[in-house]
């Protein structure tokens with residue numbers, strides 16, 4: 001059994017709901033998961049003791065990526081989360097009418113790579129509200145679980 005930390009930043013609850021779906025899926029595969037709001041965690045040593053860390057954050061820009069407020073505060077101190085050498089991936093819900101659809105995923109994934117994390121799956125981008133039986137959600141969870 002592996003331990004997976006899932007941290008989300010969510011303003012209207014869409015990415016929070018996706019985080020919960022991902023958490024349930026990974027738990028059902030027999031692993032320990034913890035789903036936490038970015039507003040409730042501190043950056044220093046955040047990834048210590050976890051085998052994998054998954055980060056979810058919605059985007060609030062227009063022609064530039066603006067990270068969700070609570071996540072931005074954590075992101076500002078991302079160099080302190082000790083993600084180097086850890087398995088990691090990013091996810092978000094967004095709106096495909098925006099030019100930078102789920103642009104937060106790319107920003108976070110790039111930063112995780114820069115910090116030395118091992119990206120186990122290309123970021124998951126869901127248009128609108130996520131459903132637990134959505135094939136792209138199920139496939140992504142499978143991919144992440146297979147990396148554990």
Ligand SMILES: Cc1cc2nc3c(=O)[nH]c(=O)nc-3n(C[C@H](O)[C@H](O)[C@H](O)COP(=O)(O)O)c2cc1C
Nearest residue numbers: 010011012013014015058060061094095098101102
């Ligand atoms: C002012 C504004 C800007 C937004 N910018 C983006 C964007 O750049 N890219 C995107 O995919 N979605 C964008 N969205 C849509 C939200 O990110 C989307 O509704 C998301 O699911 C909200 O997630 P949350 O409830 O977890 O915060 C924007 C919405 C608003 C109201």
